[in-house]
Amino acid sequence: xxxxLKDSFFTGLADGYRHRLxxxxxxxxxxxxxxxxMSLLVRKRDQLFGRYWGSSKxxxxxxxxxxxxxxxxxxxxxxxxxxDPGMGGHHKIRRGFMAIGNHSLHRFxxxxxxxxxxxxxxxxxxxxxxxxxxxxxxxxxxRKNS
Numbered sequence: 001x002x003x004x005l006k007d008s009f010f011t012g013l014a015d016g017y018r019h020r021l022x023x024x025x026x027x028x029x030x031x032x033x034x035x036x037x038m039s040l041l042v043r044k045r046d047q048l049f050g051r052y053w054g055s056s057k058x059x060x061x062x063x064x065x066x067x068x069x070x071x072x073x074x075x076x077x078x079x080x081x082x083x084d085p086g087m088g089g090h091h092k093i094r095r096g097f098m099a100i101g102n103h104s105l106h107r108f109x110x111x112x113x114x115x116x117x118x119x120x121x122x123x124x125x126x127x128x129x130x131x132x133x134x135x136x137x138x139x140x141x142x143r144k145n146s
Contacts, residue, residue, distance in 0.1 A: 005052075020044060024070045026055075026062055039066040046081040048074075068095060090135065099135040101128065 013021060020043050025035040037055030041048055051067045068085055075083045085097055093099060108114035117124075 017042070022048065022071070022074065024066045024074070026059070026066055037062045037066050039071065041071055043078075043080070046079060048080045048083045050084065050086045064091075064095075068092075093135050093138050094140060096140060098139060099132040101132055 022041040022043050024039045024041070026037045027035050034056070036057060036059055038053070039050060040052040041050045043049075048071060050071055053063065053067050055062055055066075071085070072083060074080075085092055087102055106117070108117060
């Protein structure tokens, strides 16, 4: 059950982007009527972008299998050259995904919050970049010095 994306969002995706959607679904062997969890990814040419994810109950390792391992396996089998697993999560570094900055757009309807964000967004972005740089120092593979 999605609390902030309504049925019309998913219907619109299916209507206009069905050819780009990739789903990973996990089922219980005892009850295969509905999935325990799913991830939604988007394919564009040789790139795969993740992920919207949800589950009906907590299952150990389900998140990692549905959002990382199964999409990686699918990407390799389908000639995908780049897989972006989505924003956030220190656990991605341990799985070899570099931290990168992403652009996002926000609109604040409360004028006080809008003013605060406009006044401090430069500092927020600088701190985020420092965090990204620090995370990338923890990557589990060697990097050449340039």
